[in-house]
Amino acid sequence: MSDLTNASEPIEEASAEATPAPEAAPAPEATPAPVAEAPAATTEPAADAAPAADAAPGSPTPAAAEPSMTEEEQAEDQRKKAEERARKEEERKRRDEAYEQLQHLKDxxxxxDVVLIERVKGGLRGEYNGMRVFLPASHFGIRKNVPEEELGTAIGQTVQVRVHELQSDDTGYKSAVVTRRDILLDEFWSTIAAGAVYDGTVTSVTTFGAFVNIGGVEGLVHVSRLSNSRIDNPATVVKKGxxxxxxxxEVDSEKRKLSLSHREHEESPWKGVNAAYPVGKRVKGTVRRITDFGAYVQVAPxxxxxxxxxxxxxxQRVKHPSDVIAxxxxxxxxxxxxxxxxxxxGLGYKQTQSNPWENVLSILPVGMETQGIVQQSSTQGAVVRVAETFDGFMPRSKIVSIGRGQKVELNPGDTITVIVADVVPASQSLILAMKGAEQSNEGREDRRERDGGSFPRQARQPDSAGVTLGDLLNDSEKSNLYKG
Structure with missing residues (x-):
């Protein structure tokens, strides 16, 4: 505080000395000089005192006065500001015009065409007639996930696009989002044709096939076109990725559906199958499918x-393959x-088992009487199983008659007594006759002879002849045959 007090003393002295100056000089012209100087004398000690004031903690430093601009500088500044306003106004007009053009293009x-000028977050920025436009990465190509390297190399290129979205608010802010994905898709569907070959990536696998991406478009490889051989589950052949x-x-441009095939590019598993599977070779296999006429067995992948x-x-006369295998x-x-x-x-299952027909004559000699179970019955006769193994055929003519033109009704599961009429091991043929059928047939023939019928007994063929034409005809048909 003492420093600040001492620093103010010269100011008071200078003021005291300057006060009487007007009184001592009666002439008016001497007055301006002391007045003009007095402020200068009083200000010098104040300037000297400034450092003492700066030394005090917390004391503010006076701001330096900003230099004033000359008229020429002010004029130049105004000119530059006017040019900047004019430039911005011109840019605004160009953007408005470009926005109107983009609106028309969208409609x-x-x-x-758009020139891509820089990589920005989420995509690329381009320029159209002075207005900046945004091209999202997901709209850059057909694929939604475009590699960063591909986006980087696109900078500086001119690409063809369509307007995807336009926005404008009350403040005058305008923005435009463009896309080239639809353009590329239109080109793809207009140029792709059946027979073209692509390297694709499996995107998903279903029970009916696999979807494969070829250049951003997905097509279906149906399970029937996935391999040269039959496939029950596509997941056993391909996987995602x-x-x-x-x-x-096949190409359906209207519905934008694509059918693909892979089997043309697969090495056939059947190559060399003749050498790998010679006739007579026995192998293990797994039953994959069963049909009415047989079964499909997988012997190799x-x-x-x-x-x-x-x-x-x-x-045995198998009714359905599922009766034997599963x-x-x-x-x-x-x-x-x-x-x-x-x-x-072509495969065989019974060939891997012993053949009972080789010993059938010792098991079922001709003339042997045995029990049998009816398996099937038809207008031509019945299939009867004997010795729990052999299925023999019993023609209608060898079934007991119960009246004119009528035979005993036989149903599956009936147990009857039969006689072995004929056995031919080479052709695996077994002919059976129902017990009592011979007597009923002989009695009927005797009656016919007494009635003047022309079906002589000597025309009967011996049982050992197997199945004859007469076995397949009924009595009236036989009578008409011999009358002719």
Missing amino acids: TNATF DRLKVTVA RIEGLLRISELSWT IGQEIDVEILSANEDKQQL
């Missing part, structure tokens, strides 16, 4: 052979035929 769904070469099978119903049993069952089979060109494999 007409027209395409136009697999690279797959495919051929365009993607190789299935047909096991016909007639090759299931040596002695889906998923592993069985031994024998190769009956192989055709690499037609991709066919």
Whole structure:
């Protein structure tokens, strides 16, 4: 505080000395000089005192006076500001014009060129007639996930786009979002054709096939076109992310659907099958499918052979393959035929088992009487199982008659007594006759002879002849045949 007090003393002295100056000089012209100087004398000690004031903590530092601009500088500044306002106004007009043009392009769904100038968050920024536009990365190509490298190399290029979205608010802010994805899709569907080959990526796998992405567009590879061999589950062949070469099978540009095929690019599993599976070779297989006429057995990956119903049993007439085998069952089979060109494999199941027909004569000699169970019955006769193994055929003519033109009714499951009429092991033929049928037939023939019928006894064929034409005809048909 003492420093500040001492610093103010010269100011008071200078003021005291300057006060009487007007009184001492009566002449008026001497007055301006002291007045003009007095302030100068009083200000010098004040300036000297400023450092002492700065030394005091918390004391403010006086701001320096801003230099004033000359008239020329002020004029130049005003000119630059006017030019800037004019430039911004011109840019605004150009943006408004460009926005109106973009609105027209959007209304007409027209395409136009845009220069891509920089990479920004979420996509690329371009320019159209002085107005900046935004091209999202998801609209840059057909694929939604575009690699960063591809986006980077696009800077500086001119691309064709369409207006995707326009926005304008009350403040005058305007923005435009463009897309080229629809343009590329239109080009894709107008140029793609059946037979074209692509390298694609599996995007998903279903029970009916696999979807494959080829350049951003997904197509379906149906399970029937996924492999040269039959496939029950596509997931056993391909998985999501697999690279797959495919051929365009069908194109529906209107519905924008694409059917693809892979089997043309798959090495056939049937190559060399003739050498790998010679006739007579026995292999293990798994039953995959069962039909009315047989079963398909897989003997190797993607190789299935047909096991016909007639090759299931040596002695039994199988009604349905499921009576003998089941889906998923592993069985031994024998190769009956192989055709690499037609991709066919004939299999046998009964060939892997002993053949009872080789000893049938010792088991069922001709003339033997035995019990049998009816398996099937028809207008031609009945199938009867004897010795729990052999299915023999009993013609209608060898069934007991119960009246003119009528036979005993036989139903599946009936147990009857039969006589072995004929056995031919080579052709696996067993002919049976119902017990009592011979007597009923002889009695009927005797009556016919007494009545003047022309069906002589000597025309009957011996039982050992097997099934004859007479076995397949009824009594009236036989009578008409011999009358002729």
